[in-house]
Amino acid sequence: MRDILYIILTTVLANNVMFVRFEGLCSFMSCPGRKSSVRFLTFATGFVLVFASVFSWIADRYILTPLNAEYLKTVVIVFIIACFVQVVDNVTAAQYPRFREEMGICLVLIATNSAVLTICLESAQQDSTLISIILSALGTALGFGISTFLFGGIREKIENSNVPECFKGTPATLIAASIISLAFYGFEGVVTGIFSMGL
Amino acid sequence: MSRKERFSVFLGGLYRDNPVFTAALGICCSIFMTYDVRNAFLTGVFTALTLVVSDMVISAMKRVIPKQVRIPCHMLLIFGSLTFLQFMLNAYFPMFESGINKYFLPVAVSCLVLGRAEGYAIKNSVINSGVDALGVGIGFTVNLVLIAILRDVLGNGMFFGTPVFSGNVKPVSLFAMAPGVLFISGCICALVKKIAGRKDGGE
Numbered sequence: 001m002r003d004i005l006y007i008i009l010t011t012v013l014a015n016n017v018m019f020v021r022f023e024g025l026c027s028f029m030s031c032p033g034r035k036s037s038v039r040f041l042t043f044a045t046g047f048v049l050v051f052a053s054v055f056s057w058i059a060d061r062y063i064l065t066p067l068n069a070e071y072l073k074t075v076v077i078v079f080i081i082a083c084f085v086q087v088v089d090n091v092t093a094a095q096y097p098r099f100r101e102e103m104g105i106c107l108v109l110i111a112t113n114s115a116v117l118t119i120c121l122e123s124a125q126q127d128s129t130l131i132s133i134i135l136s137a138l139g140t141a142l143g144f145g146i147s148t149f150l151f152g153g154i155r156e157k158i159e160n161s162n163v164p165e166c167f168k169g170t171p172a173t174l175i176a177a178s179i180i181s182l183a184f185y186g187f188e189g190v191v192t193g194i195f196s197m198g199l
Numbered sequence: 200m201s202r203k204e205r206f207s208v209f210l211g212g213l214y215r216d217n218p219v220f221t222a223a224l225g226i227c228c229s230i231f232m233t234y235d236v237r238n239a240f241l242t243g244v245f246t247a248l249t250l251v252v253s254d255m256v257i258s259a260m261k262r263v264i265p266k267q268v269r270i271p272c273h274m275l276l277i278f279g280s281l282t283f284l285q286f287m288l289n290a291y292f293p294m295f296e297s298g299i300n301k302y303f304l305p306v307a308v309s310c311l312v313l314g315r316a317e318g319y320a321i322k323n324s325v326i327n328s329g330v331d332a333l334g335v336g337i338g339f340t341v342n343l344v345l346i347a348i349l350r351d352v353l354g355n356g357m358f359f360g361t362p363v364f365s366g367n368v369k370p371v372s373l374f375a376m377a378p379g380v381l382f383i384s385g386c387i388c389a390l391v392k393k394i395a396g397r398k399d400g401g402e
Contacts, residue, residue: 022377023227024227025223025227025230026224026227026314029222029223029224029226030218030222030224030310074304075278078274078307078308079271079274081274082270082271082273082275083270083271085270086268086269086271089270090267105314105317105318108270108314108317109224109310109313111274111313112309112310112313112314114308164389166390166392166396167389167392168392169221170220170221170222170388171385171386171388171392174223174226174381174382174384174388175382175386177381178378178379178380178381178382178385179378182378
């Protein structure tokens with residue numbers, strides 16, 4: 001129980017995927033600031049994370065290793081991720097055409113989200129088990145969700161407030177992200193502090 | 200298309216609707232690769248070359264690739280052009296041999312290449328895509344080098360190896376860390392937006 005709590009606290013706060021490891025910022029930055037589209041992007045990223053990591057594990061264990069083709073690992077994993085992004089894109093186009101119009105290329109950019117790639121590369125290693133990779137994918141998705149949720153609110157505030165003309169949009173978002181990521185650096189000490197006191 | 204229109208496509212790629220400045224694409228790459236100026240410059244050049252090759256290939260094949268499976272195809276084409284470039288550079292510029300390989304993955308998954316392929320190359324002609332990609336690549340390189348220089352000056356107090364500050368003035372170590380990169384690139388984006396806005400107003 002204590003370990004699970006520790007893992008959740010570190011992935012969500014101290015080792016947050018977006019503001020401490022700086023992975024997956026691109027697709028979030030190019031997403032429009034509205035709350036509904038941010039939520040949609042988060043769910044899409046979580047879906048791709050979980051399924052692509054499971055499939056990269058399968059591909060590595062049952063196809064690449066028996067064929068001695070480990071040098072193709074990166075290409076195959078990128079291909080798997082791109083396939084799932086395509087699934088998301090096609091489903092969105094069929095079911096939610098409004099979202100697809102609104103979000104532009106930011107759904108497609110999940111394919112180059114480095115958080116997804118890192119998790120998939122980790123899961124395609126010899127010693128990982130299926131349960132552990134599903135858990136780590138879910139943890140990363142949760143961390144991504146928390147940061148997009150927190151930051152989505154701030155982005156909406158920025159869009160409605162009166163910033164200087166040339167700072168409107170991307171520049172103001174970047175500077176806000178810089179300040180928030182400083183705050184997340186502080187969590188590192190808090191989490192290790194709580195657990196060293198003996199919770 | 201006349202030379203003047205080509206040039207305006209190039210300028211558009213360079214700063215007016217360069218996704219590096221308008222949508223902060225490639226920000227992951229700028230955070231991880233700007234810890235020194237040489238590294239930033241090489242990353243930028245390699246990305247620019249990849250952009251030109253892959254955008255032209257993708258634009259040439261836009262009628263062949265069905266829309267429903269385009270993302271995996273584009274990723275494979277980008278990987279293919281990267282591998283091609285890697286072999287070419289290793290063959291003709293052997294002094295970079297050990298260096299180029301470490302830029303392979305950051306460039307391959309930088310959002311900029313895929314973003315420009317999806318946003319521009321699939322809608323425009325081959326030559327236009329190449330010209331636009333050249334503009335975007337040069338803009339990205341300038342952006343990376345500028346970030347790296349500012350990071351070095353503000354964060355470490357060094358300008359190409361010479362100390363800038365003297366006496367009691369200490370460098371701000373925040374700028375050597377990743378949040379500093381976000382801050383600097385935010386300021387650069389604002390500056391570019393200001394310049395582009397003035398040009399549009401004058402015309």
